[in-house]
Amino acid sequence: xxxxxxxxxxxxxALMAGVIVALGLVPPLYVLGLPVPITAQTLGVMxxxxxxxxxxxxxxxxxxxxxxxxxxxxxxxxRGGLGVLLGPTGGYALGFVPGAFVTGLLARRAMALPxxxxxxxxxxACLVGGVAVVYALGIPWTAVVTGLPLRTTALGAxxxxxxxxxxxxxxxxxxxxVHRQVRVEQMRPAAEDDLARPRA
Amino acid sequence: xxxxxxxxxxxxxxxxxxxxTKLVALLGVGVLVAVVPRPAVLLTLSGVGALALMLxxxxxxxxxxxxxxxxxxxxxxxxxxxxxxxVATARDSVLRLTALALPALAVMASTATEELLxxxxxxxxxxxxxxxAPESVAxxxxxxxxxxxELVATAGRLRDAQRARGARPQVxxxxxxxxxxxxxxxxxxxxxxxxxxxxxxxxxxxxxLAPDPAPGARA
Numbered sequence: 061x062x063x064x065x066x067x068x069x070x071x072x073x074a075l076m077a078g079v080i081v082a083l084g085l086v087p088p089l090y091v092l093g094l095p096v097p098i099t100a101q102t103l104g105v106m107x108x109x110x111x112x113x114x115x116x117x118x119x120x121x122x123x124x125x126x127x128x129x130x131x132x133x134x135x136x137x138x139r140g141g142l143g144v145l146l147g148p149t150g151g152y153a154l155g156f157v158p159g160a161f162v163t164g165l166l167a168r169r170a171m172a173l174p175x176x177x178x179x180x181x182x183x184x185a186c187l188v189g190g191v192a193v194v195y196a197l198g199i200p201w202t203a204v205v206t207g208l209p210l211r212t213t214a215l216g217a218x219x220x221x222x223x224x225x226x227x228x229x230x231x232x233x234x235x236x237x238v239h240r241q242v243r244v245e246q247m248r249p250a251a252e253d254d255l256a257r258p259r260a
Numbered sequence: 261x262x263x264x265x266x267x268x269x270x271x272x273x274x275x276x277x278x279x280x281t282k283l284v285a286l287l288g289v290g291v292l293v294a295v296v297p298r299p300a301v302l303l304t305l306s307g308v309g310a311l312a313l314m315l316x317x318x319x320x321x322x323x324x325x326x327x328x329x330x331x332x333x334x335x336x337x338x339x340x341x342x343x344x345x346x347v348a349t350a351r352d353s354v355l356r357l358t359a360l361a362l363p364a365l366a367v368m369a370s371t372a373t374e375e376l377l378x379x380x381x382x383x384x385x386x387x388x389x390x391x392x393a394p395e396s397v398a399x400x401x402x403x404x405x406x407x408x409x410e411l412v413a414t415a416g417r418l419r420d421a422q423r424a425r426g427a428r429p430q431v432x433x434x435x436x437x438x439x440x441x442x443x444x445x446x447x448x449x450x451x452x453x454x455x456x457x458x459x460x461x462x463x464x465x466x467x468x469l470a471p472d473p474a475p476g477a478r479a
Contacts, residue, residue, distance in 0.1 A: 067453040069469035070396055071446035074403035075411070079435075079442050081404070082411040086419065089431040100431055107439060113472045123404050129283070130376035131368050134408075142283065143326055143364030146290045148333045148357070168472060204294050205360065206337040207353040212344060230431055237436045242443045246472050 069116060072244075076112055076120035080104035080156075081127070084136040091226060101136040103227045103234075105156045106190035109163030110182060110235035113246045118161035125153065151201020155194035163189025167235065171247050183232030190231060191224045272317040274370035279379035282367045289363050293356055302355035309362025318369030326368065330361035377401065396469060403449065407442075414441055 084101035091098060109117035124134055125145065133140040135153060145153055166185030173181050195217060202213040239247065269275060274282075289305055334357045341350035384397040415438055419429040427433075 063454050064450065066396070066469055067450040068446065070400050070453065071403065071449040072443065073469070074400045075407055075442040075446045075449065076439075077400075077404040078407045078411045079439055081408050082415045082438065083435060085412050086415045086434070087429075089419075089434060090428045091431055098431065100435060103431065103435060107435065111439060111443070115472050116469070119400070119469070123400055126377075126380050126401060127404065129380055130373050131371070132373060132405075139326070139329065141326060141364060141368045142286055143330070143361060143368065146286070146360045146364055147330065148337070164472065205356060206333070207297065207349065207356050208337060208340060209344075212340060216340075230435075234432050234436050234439070237432070238439050238443070241440050244443070 072112055073116050073119045073123060076108045076117070077123035077127075080108060080120060080124050081134045084134065085138060091230065098223055098227065099136050100227075102156075102190060102194070102224065103231050105160050105194075106163050106186040106228060106231035107235055107238070109160035109165075109189055110167040110186060110231060111238050111244060111247070112164065113168055113244070114161045114164030116246070117164040118157050121156035121160040125156065128153065146205070148202045148205045149198065150205070152194055152198035154201070155197035158197065159189045159194040161189070162193045165189075168247060171239070179232065179236060182235055183229050186228035186231040186235075187225065190228050191221070194224075195221075269370050269372055270317045270319065272315055272370065274312060274316045274366065277370075279371045279375040280382060282371055283376070283379055286363055286367050290360060293359050297352065297356060299352055299355060302352065302359045305359035306355060306362055309359065309366060312366035313362050313369065316366045316370035318365070323365055323369060327361070327365060330357060330365075333357055334361075399453070407445070407449075411438065411442060414438060 080101060083104035084099070086100065088099050105121050108120045111117070112120065127134045128140050128144055129142050131141045135144055144150060163185050166188055167182055170178055170181035170185050199214050199217050200210060202208065202217075203210045206213070208216075289309075292301060292305060334354050337353045337357065338350045341353050381394065381398050381401065384392055384394045388394060415434060418434045418437055422429045422433055
């Protein structure tokens with residue numbers, strides 16, 4: 061791999077990991093029209109996959125988990141430590157990596173679609189990767205750690221689904237806005253289109 | 261702000277144990293709790309964890325927040341189990357959480373952040389054979405640590421700008437500019453890395469960072 065490609069990959073992964081951490085550390089944010097603020101870290105994970113692609117998006121999420129294991133306050137609300145990953149909600153954090161990966165896989169395919177369907181496909185990518193995959197890991201993990209029946213933890217998780225679905229819609233929309241402004245080579249569709257301007 | 265400004269652990273018997281050893285032991289505790297969740301095992305693990313925590317001689321202020329999070333999880337879980345099951349099941353659930361929480365708190369209290377980072381990065385070395393370059397892993401982590409404070413500050417400025425316009429801070433109005441800023445910065449950071457001849461020119465294995473293959477193409 062050429063040096064410049066390698067260096068750019070490292071920089072993209074590192075800075076995306078930084079964005080995921082930063083979105084977890086800022087206080088909850090509002091969505092237009094809704095009175096209840098939402099936390100933005102999982103939004104950052106979906107954006108990582110949707111903007112950088114499967115591998116680099118997943119690596120960015122992995123870097124965040126590495127820093128969490130090192131007891132740094134990088135998880136939402138300034139939490140950190142291996143205890144966070146071993147705790148009842150640790151599965152959701154561990155799900156960041158496969159979630160970003162799946163989001164990236166599907167987002168890459170979405171980018172190759174015509175513009176009239178691209179937006180919906182991108183939101184779909186974030187829903188599958190950022191919600192379904194993360195919950196698929198998080199719910200059983202909570203059941204194992206707490207000893208609660210799987211059904212109970214699944215029902216308990218339902219409370220958070222509307223907020224996370226909303227985040228997936230925002231992430232899909234946001235990813236396309238980012239792609240319009242910044243050229244991310246590995247996400248370029250095979251055919252050139254008017255989607256993004258060249259890098260600044 | 262620096263992410264590395266954490267409380268230094270106090271000297272004690274647990275300080276002498278390597279960070280890697282403690283992390284592996286903690287993972288082992290996690291596996292045991294998942295695979296053999298019998299009350300006797302959970303009680304033993306909780307006892308060992310409590311002993312480890314005492315040996316770690318923690319500064320209780322640094323543990324207050326994570327301990328409170330575990331405590332809340334235990335109370336909520338016990339409450340649900342008491343309502344949906346019985347006292348014995350609630351007791352076992354609480355024991356599971358204490359068996360995980362106490363050793364985790366002991367490791368946090370007895371290990372410096374730098375040591376934990378070194379241990380995690382050392383774990384990347386055996387993976388060189390499959391295309392993971394440990395120096396790339398270390399550089400990526402170091403760059404993240406370096407830029408998190410700047411990105412948090414940028415996010416703060418974006419929030420302030422929104423408030424100055426009389427609006428409540430909006431998700432997309434913060435996330436998108438932050439991401440664009442980060443990606444634009446990554447180009448300059450990449451140039452700086454190349455300019456410093458960071459990579460060994462003879463070693464171009466780094467398959468993990470390779471671009472994703474095009475859909476339908478072979479990897």
